[in-house]
Structures are given as structure tokens and as C-alpha cells.
Amino acid sequence: MEKSNNKKVLFKIRNLKKYFPIKKKSIFSRGANQYVHANESISIDIHQGETFGLVGESGCGKSTFGRTILQIYEQTEGTTLYYGTTLDELAPEYMGKDIKDIAKKFPEYEKEVEKLNSIYSEIEKTEDEEKKAELNESAMFQRRHIQENYENMLRIAGGLLADDDLSEVSSILDQYYQKIKERSKIILEIKKIKEKDEVRIRDKKELKNTLINDPKYKELLSRKEKLDKEVSEKKANIDYKKEELKAKDSFEKLESFVDDGIDLSRLTSEEMRELRKDLQIIFQDPYGSLDTKMTVGNIIGEGVLGHGLFKNRKEEGYNEYIQDVMGKCGLAPYFIHRYPHQFSGGQRQRIGIARALALNPSFIVCDEAVSALDVSIQSQIINLLQDLKTDLNLTYLFITHDLSVVKYISDRIGVMYLGVMVELSDSDKIFANPQHPYTKALLQAIPRTDVDKGQELQTIEGDIPSAVNPPKGCRFHTRCKYCMDICKQFEPELKEVEEGHFVACHLMDVSEETKIKAFEENEEKRLKKERELAKEANL
Numbered sequence: 001m002e003k004s005n006n007k008k009v010l011f012k013i014r015n016l017k018k019y020f021p022i023k024k025k026s027i028f029s030r031g032a033n034q035y036v037h038a039n040e041s042i043s044i045d046i047h048q049g050e051t052f053g054l055v056g057e058s059g060c061g062k063s064t065f066g067r068t069i070l071q072i073y074e075q076t077e078g079t080t081l082y083y084g085t086t087l088d089e090l091a092p093e094y095m096g097k098d099i100k101d102i103a104k105k106f107p108e109y110e111k112e113v114e115k116l117n118s119i120y121s122e123i124e125k126t127e128d129e130e131k132k133a134e135l136n137e138s139a140m141f142q143r144r145h146i147q148e149n150y151e152n153m154l155r156i157a158g159g160l161l162a163d164d165d166l167s168e169v170s171s172i173l174d175q176y177y178q179k180i181k182e183r184s185k186i187i188l189e190i191k192k193i194k195e196k197d198e199v200r201i202r203d204k205k206e207l208k209n210t211l212i213n214d215p216k217y218k219e220l221l222s223r224k225e226k227l228d229k230e231v232s233e234k235k236a237n238i239d240y241k242k243e244e245l246k247a248k249d250s251f252e253k254l255e256s257f258v259d260d261g262i263d264l265s266r267l268t269s270e271e272m273r274e275l276r277k278d279l280q281i282i283f284q285d286p287y288g289s290l291d292t293k294m295t296v297g298n299i300i301g302e303g304v305l306g307h308g309l310f311k312n313r314k315e316e317g318y319n320e321y322i323q324d325v326m327g328k329c330g331l332a333p334y335f336i337h338r339y340p341h342q343f344s345g346g347q348r349q350r351i352g353i354a355r356a357l358a359l360n361p362s363f364i365v366c367d368e369a370v371s372a373l374d375v376s377i378q379s380q381i382i383n384l385l386q387d388l389k390t391d392l393n394l395t396y397l398f399i400t401h402d403l404s405v406v407k408y409i410s411d412r413i414g415v416m417y418l419g420v421m422v423e424l425s426d427s428d429k430i431f432a433n434p435q436h437p438y439t440k441a442l443l444q445a446i447p448r449t450d451v452d453k454g455q456e457l458q459t460i461e462g463d464i465p466s467a468v469n470p471p472k473g474c475r476f477h478t479r480c481k482y483c484m485d486i487c488k489q490f491e492p493e494l495k496e497v498e499e500g501h502f503v504a505c506h507l508m509d510v511s512e513e514t515k516i517k518a519f520e521e522n523e524e525k526r527l528k529k530e531r532e533l534a535k536e537a538n539l
Ligand SMILES: Nc1ncnc2c1ncn2[C@@H]1O[C@H](COP(=O)(O)OP(=O)(O)OP(=O)(O)O)[C@@H](O)[C@H]1O
Pocket: 020, 036, 037, 038, 056, 057, 058, 059, 060, 061, 062, 063, 064, 065, 401, 467
């Protein structure tokens, strides 16, 4: 699992899974449900202000990952903790519910963990493949049940759960929650006034003056100040209780769960909607993702109106705001009344970028955002994205199958293969010192530009296995030139091999001789097979 290296983390993604169910052929089909395992146990951090490049062959689950962390797709398992705002600021409904349920539910936690462990030991003992699939599915549901029911409780209550009187714990936390809930409504109102003024007034000094002279804003600030005091009083009760519990054996372990990230997967649709502005996406196909019947102005303004930044298109300042955003994206103001079909691919992508940018996001998933464009246009769009990132302090998840693009734009790069993250490191390191055989093979497959440097253009041998029944052990073992027996049995964990460089490969644990031996044996097998094929073809 990745450590954060002291950088401010914007997303802490743990054990994220996304499975797509496949419809059974008929209602009479027997056996466990089948799933496309699009994302499997992905655990990474995305740092504030970075461009995190995500690469891998087509179909390996990159888009699914981008959409799942934004909760456009419901995640099957795992947590996506978001730190753009805090639990205390948002006071989401799930927090109140988990607090209320402490006395009833926490005693069940250990029982549920035991139940999961007994399913695991049954899986170990079972030979029958169908039974195994069924048990795996119940383990998946049980893990999801534990995560959904207990882990947020642990993050919220931490060491308080060491107390024998859980009803009291619940009551102390609930008093705190009720206060932050009250305050969260005020925080939201303050934020909305600020956002509305920000889109109208570009001069910082003027903005500040307008805000401090707004009686509604002033009143909200003073209500917030009063509530801040009440919140700290309630917080002091919690701290006092924790002091009392510090001596207990279980305290430290339970306290280590405390985390103020927001679990996006548990927000109500209303709560998610409030965060939606912050978390945007730019798609690959700039034509397909734009409504052809709408003008450029209406496309860019749709979200702006939907989120209430302006009441309607006639409101003072609306057109200026849309044109200002267009300007930032290199679109002339008079394009506002034109339609997408009147534009080239590059300009259409600028419209897509302006649509996302108009909501003032802090995080953007760029999903193959330049892949459909000509190379010369690609670099213009990449430069635009780079400039916007610097000017507006954005964070990007940049998804692409094009390594030359990702090398240029990314601070760090994650390499995905068949739904799992196999390598992750600083961009320079991945290119200078790739460790995973899949990354090495991918780098050799960079198209043409490397011809000058005498590097052979190479495609990765073998077909990508099915994501419905992914290979056991390391998912890459069926195509890996260094495959060893252990690779067919056990899944390697993503481990840190040097500072900030993570690799999921069993080769990291063996000597150079073992590696060479494995390579030679595989090569021998391959050649033997080829000889046999050649013989067959001759007979
Ligand atoms: N809505 C869906 N329903 C069922 N399966 C899906 C769905 N979306 C994606 N998949 C499957 O999930 C796997 C990962 O797909 P995904 O689109 O995330 O990969 P990708 O790496 O982004 O590929 P590409 O670069 O081709 O878009 C594939 O096997 C795909 O067929």
C-alpha cells in the first residue's frame, strides 16, 4: 500500500474494486453470478496539485477507475476518501448514522470479522471451482458489509470505542455531530455566497469588499463564529474522554483508524451533488460528449446554471463569465452562439475543458483527453491543461494509453494491467528505471519517436486475458517472460522498492540468478513450442 510521503493527499483510495455484473444467460442458469473484474483492490494516494498519469493497454480499467473515484460508477468495494473538505465541515448523514449505531453495532464488529475469516478458511479447503466462486462471492459481500458498516465508525470514533460504555460514547459524539451539522449548513451558505460573488467579481480586492459589506454574509459569519465556539466545547468533551481511555490496551489500535477524509461512496446524492462541482471529468471524444443541438455558451453554462452560480442566462454578468472561461481555454468570445459541429477537434476539446472549468473544480479526470487529436493539436491542448493547472491550482488524473503524452505531462505515473496497479512512481523514475516486466514491455512499445534512438518498436506478446476470469496469482503471468511458479499461485502486493517507487511483482524478492533462470526456462519452453508448431505445419 502506498504511503503519502508527507505530501498533502487529496484522495486516499483503498482497496477499490469495481465489478460489472454480467447478465446470466437465462434465469435458470445455475452457479454464482459472473462479473467483469474491471478494477481489483487498487490502493493509491493522489496528491494535491499533481498530475497523476494512469497508463495501460486498452480495456485494463483506466476509465473505470477514473469514473469510480468520481462516483459516476458505484464502487463495488473499498473506500475513496476525499480531503478537499473535511468530515467536520461537511458533517455528512452517514457520520450521524454511524455515531447513533455505535452501541448496537460495534460489539458485532469482531463477530463479523470472525465470520469473514471462517469463509476464507472454507475457500482454502474447497477444491470444487464452482463452490469456490460462490464462497468468493460471499467473502466479497461480507467484506463489503464490514466496510460499509464498521470502518467509517472506526474512522469517526477511533479510540473512544475502547470504552465499556458505548452508549455514552455515542452520546458524546452525537452532541458534537449535531453541532457540526448545524454549522455545516452555515458553511455551505457562506461558500455559496462566495462562489456566486467570485464568478461575478474578478478583482480580489473588490471581491473582499463586496463580501464584507454584504449584511447576509456578515450575519452568517457571526453565526458561524458562535457555532465554532460551541463545536470546540463539544470537541473538548471528546478529547477529555480520550485522555481517560488512553491507558486501555485497545485504545491505540482503535485510535489509529481516525481519519477525517470523506468517504465519497457513502454520501447521499444531495451531498455528492455539492461536491460534484469540485470533481470534474473531460472525455476523450470531444464531439460525442457535446450536445450537438446546444450552442457553445449553453454547453458551458449548463452546469453553471444547474449549480445555481447564476439564476438564469439573463442575469447580469452571466455572459461575461462564460466568455471569461472561454477566453481562459483559448476560445474567442463570439463563439458563444455557435454549435459544436462548426469547430475542429481541438476546439471542441477546448469547449469540453471550458465546460468542466466553469464550475471551478479542484480535481479533473482527463480521460484520454487528447487521444483523438492530431499530434500538433495534442500539444496545444496539453499546454493549455498545464497552464490551467498552474494558474488554478488543479489536480489531474490523466488517463491515457499513450506513453509519450503521459511522460510529458505527469508528475507520477501508475501502470495498470488487467484492473490492478502493477507499478507506480515518479514519472522520471518509471522511464529511467522501470521494474515491472509489464512496464518494461510497455516502454519498448512506445511508437515511432524512439526509432531515432535506435529502439525497436515492439508489441507485447500474447493476448490480454479475460477480465471475467482473470488469471490466478499475478495477472500478468500468462504473458510474462520471467514467470516463475509462485507467480501462478499468489498475487504480488504493491510494495515500495525504493523511495516513492512501488512495484507489484514477485521478481522484486528474488536474486538476479533466479530471474535469469526463469527467463531462460520460459524462453526454452517458447522455442520448443515454436519448433513443435513448425513441425506440425510441415507434416
Ligand atoms: N459499463 C460497463 N459494463 C460492463 N463492463 C464494462 C463497462 N465499462 C467497462 N467495462 C469493462 O471493464 C473493463 C475495463 O474497461 P475500461 O473502459 O475501464 O478500460 P480502459 O483501460 O479505460 O480502456 P480504453 O482505453 O479502451 O477505454 C473492460 O473489460 C470493459 O469491457
